[in-house]
Structure formats: structure tokens, C-alpha cells
Amino acid sequence: MTDLDRLSARALAKRIQDKKISSEEATKSALGRLTACHDVTNCVIALEAEEALAGAKAADAAIASGKAGPLTGVPLAHKDMFNRTGKIPSWGAKIRAETPAREDATPIARLKTAGALQIAALHLTEFAYGPTGHNYVLGHARNPWDPTRITGGSSSGTAAAVAYGAIPAGLGSDTAASLRAPAACCGVTSIKPTWGRVSRAGAMPLSPQLDAVGVVARHVEDLALMLGLIAGADPRDPSAANTPVPDYLAKLEAPVKGLKVGLDERLASEAHPDVQRMVDVALGVLTKAGLERGACTFSDWQTIDHLTQLVQLPDAAAVHGNYIRTRAKDYGPQVRSRVEFGHFIPAVDHLVATRARGTYLERVLDQTFKDIDVAILPVLADPLPTIAELDVGGGPKLQAALGRLVKFLRPINYLGLPVLTLPVPRNGGLPNGIQLIGKPFAEGLLMAIGQAYQREVPPEVARPIA
Amino acid sequence: MSQRQDQTSGEPASYLEMTKEQRENAKAHAALLSGTAARVAVELPLTADVDDFRRVLAARAAR
Numbered sequence: 001m002t003d004l005d006r007l008s009a010r011a012l013a014k015r016i017q018d019k020k021i022s023s024e025e026a027t028k029s030a031l032g033r034l035t036a037c038h039d040v041t042n043c044v045i046a047l048e049a050e051e052a053l054a055g056a057k058a059a060d061a062a063i064a065s066g067k068a069g070p071l072t073g074v075p076l077a078h079k080d081m082f083n084r085t086g087k088i089p090s091w092g093a094k095i096r097a098e099t100p101a102r103e104d105a106t107p108i109a110r111l112k113t114a115g116a117l118q119i120a121a122l123h124l125t126e127f128a129y130g131p132t133g134h135n136y137v138l139g140h141a142r143n144p145w146d147p148t149r150i151t152g153g154s155s156s157g158t159a160a161a162v163a164y165g166a167i168p169a170g171l172g173s174d175t176a177a178s179l180r181a182p183a184a185c186c187g188v189t190s191i192k193p194t195w196g197r198v199s200r201a202g203a204m205p206l207s208p209q210l211d212a213v214g215v216v217a218r219h220v221e222d223l224a225l226m227l228g229l230i231a232g233a234d235p236r237d238p239s240a241a242n243t244p245v246p247d248y249l250a251k252l253e254a255p256v257k258g259l260k261v262g263l264d265e266r267l268a269s270e271a272h273p274d275v276q277r278m279v280d281v282a283l284g285v286l287t288k289a290g291l292e293r294g295a296c297t298f299s300d301w302q303t304i305d306h307l308t309q310l311v312q313l314p315d316a317a318a319v320h321g322n323y324i325r326t327r328a329k330d331y332g333p334q335v336r337s338r339v340e341f342g343h344f345i346p347a348v349d350h351l352v353a354t355r356a357r358g359t360y361l362e363r364v365l366d367q368t369f370k371d372i373d374v375a376i377l378p379v380l381a382d383p384l385p386t387i388a389e390l391d392v393g394g395g396p397k398l399q400a401a402l403g404r405l406v407k408f409l410r411p412i413n414y415l416g417l418p419v420l421t422l423p424v425p426r427n428g429g430l431p432n433g434i435q436l437i438g439k440p441f442a443e444g445l446l447m448a449i450g451q452a453y454q455r456e457v458p459p460e461v462a463r464p465i466a
Numbered sequence: 467m468s469q470r471q472d473q474t475s476g477e478p479a480s481y482l483e484m485t486k487e488q489r490e491n492a493k494a495h496a497a498l499l500s501g502t503a504a505r506v507a508v509e510l511p512l513t514a515d516v517d518d519f520r521r522v523l524a525a526r527a528a529r
Binding site for chain 1: 478479481482483484487488491492493495496498499500502503505506507510511514515516517518519520521522523524526527528
């Protein structure tokens, strides 16, 4: 079986259920690919081969006895920020929890219930606090298309492993960029759900008011499959929304003809010209798929960007209130600097930003989305940067460098809206991506559009470009 | 009290070990964001509430 690196999780699950391949074979192969991927990208924190193979044998036995869930025996791996019973997640940091977790994070538990295996814990930016994949504790993540370039972060390991074809999909999280930037940098898809769509119970917090757990995959159908499994209310997380979870897989085939996709041309013009051309190409693909091109305006973009920072910086500083006081030297320079910055935001400014959030969300829905179904924006403002270009440490260049990288990303977290990231056609070049932004809880619509897009621009498997 | 705390007492977050340059950077960035907060604050109704965000998300959920 030579195409395992290209299969979706959904297709692999079917092959395993149909006994065309055993979970053990699929898992051994995935472990091999993940090891090869790590050599290129530094994507693995802990390979869990023994446990994975034991799980695969159990999955094969379950299938033999007629018991199978939607992901039984499928090898996955996730960003190492989720609690798992008996384990200490690395958080991508030198500082770690003192005791092992007593139960699985809810998204992990739900994937386990569906039969999925976890074969490794994957790289992330330290404490998930950074959009580039730099990590001064673990070593930086490297892009599978060009190892001198960033993977994007903070879900760096998941995106690299998915792009390489080591795993079909994995979990990540997004506070200001962290599912979208790595998906774009590595040329794969991601879904950042509406804030509250997925439980955060047992996930390492960064800025709880902005954090969203989501999925990175090569195939949009895997985003639909996995989001459908992990979404929904959770007694362990009161912020998890009660809004019903649709059948996202069924919605994938919903017609997209006539839907309106809007571009804020003034805002997008702040991107590098090459990136603007990529957005035009992606818009061409979407119109070919039947969407109609419209216009929209995010009139308060910079204000919202500042409000996002006024939420995020002190929120993250409070999360790290203990460690930054007691173990500051154990932080890498970028994260330490950003956590420290949060202590300089006045409480009143933070509260103004949190009180204003509903007002700005309502305004964006009434104005920006007045005549469109989804908005399109670049993910990155510039062509894929090198690791060296963004190796700015914790010094004065940090805010400007990171601010430019998350220019089109961070404000969406303040609004809590769902975003689908799609890779732009590479034409032999380096990857980049566009984001489709939807109204609250419109993940199903976004993924239906994504499915239509992938009929024109099929998923790719990443290998270093010569 | 350490010499560092003596030197920075009265400063925001004096309990953090930061260089003078880092403190100036942090203050400058906070001041930039404060300008936006001030502008937003004067436009915000008295009744604006932190729970408005979740209420709007739920009320405007796509059907």
C-alpha cells in the first residue's frame, strides 16, 4: 500500500474497517513517516510507538468483533498541549505541570471514543504563544516544503506532520493565528471554530477569552469529520456552546453556487503584492466553483486589532501569573517578553476591550457581512518568511514582526468568528493560504465551500522543493 | 528588598525582572493600546457588558 501518506482520515478509516489494511500496518507506516518528517521539520516532541501499536492491535480486534467507530484504528497526532490521563503535556516549554493529568482533555477523549489513536505528541511554539513556530526550548520547527522557512505557529508540529503526509489530521488551537498561520505556511487546511464551539476542558490555556481548539488536515472532509466529533456542549467547560452540532459531513455536499464571497480590497491591499495575487487566484477558484464575488469592509480593523491585544496580553499574563514571577528565566525570550508586556496593560483598558466585544461583533455582522455570506482575506501578509528573518528574540523588533505576521488573523479571535484556511495553488512555489471567515457557527457552510474548492485544488503532500 | 526592586519600585510590574529598555518598550506599547481603549470607551454605552459577546454569538448563530 503506497498511498497511505495521501489518504484522508475518513478514507483510511474505511480501508481499516473494510479490512483492506490493518490498523497495525497503517500505524507502523505512520510512525515511519512521522520519524522521517521529524528529521526534516523537528515536528515530534514524543513518539509513542509502543502505545500506538498496542492501540492499533486493540482496534483491529474491535473491528474483527464488529465494533468500529468513525476513526477506529486511525493514527493521529496532536499539538502537545492537551491533557491525557497519566501524562504530563510538554506545553512546548521547559516549565511543565508537576503532576500527570487525571483525565483526558475533552477533545482528546471524544476522538478516543471515536476510535482514533494518538501516536505522538507534536511540536508547538512555547506555551502556544507565537505565530511562527520558533521555540527556544525545543528548537524551531522547520517547514516541510523548505526547512529554512517557518512552519507558522503555534500548531507548528501538527501542520508540518499533516503536510508531510505523516498523519492525515491532528488537533491544534488558535488564540491569534495558531491554526491558520501554520496551515497556510505548510499548505494544508484548518478550521478555527467559533469561540465556544469546541470544549477547552483539559487544553492548556493561553488567553481563555480568545482560545479556540480546532483541526488541521489536508482534506476538508477530515475537518468536517473531526470537528463533528469534538464539538458540542461539555459540562467540564461552561464556555462550550449549547448550539446544536450539525452533521458537518452531510453539509459538505451542500450547494455553494450563488454564495457571495466578499473581499475588503483596501485591507487586502496592505498585503505584499505577491500575496494579493494569490488571493485573486483563490477567488478565481471560488468563482469557478460557483461562488459570486462581492465586496465588504472591515472598517474598524486596526481598532479591533488593538482591542484583541488588550484582551490577550493581560489574559495570558494572568494565566502565567505564577510562573513569570517564580521562573521567568525558564521562558524563551519571545514568550517571556510578551507575558511581561501583559503586566503593563491597565485593568480598565482590558475591561473596556472585553465590554466592547459584543458591540464590535454586532457591528461587523451588520456591516461587513451585510451583503455577503463569507469574507476572504490573506492569512500571511507576506510570502513565506525564513526562520532567520523572524528570529527576533524578545527585543524591540518583536511586536512589529509578529504584528505584521498576524495582521489579518488576530482581530478575528476578538470577534470569535469561525475561519476555514485553504492553501492557494502553489504552481511549484512555496505554500501560502487564504482564510474564509464566516458568521457565528457557520463552520458547515465554510467547509462546504472548502470541499468545492478542493475539487479544483486537490490536497498535496509536502516534500522539500529543490 | 533587592537592589532591583529598589530601583523599580513605583514602576508597573516592579516584581518582574526586566531591563530598562524592555520596560520602556512595554510602556510604549501599552500607551499605544491605551489610546485605542480611550477612544472606544467614550463611544461605548454604559450598559455594554462582558457577556454581550457570548449573547451576540448565540443570537446570530448561522442556521
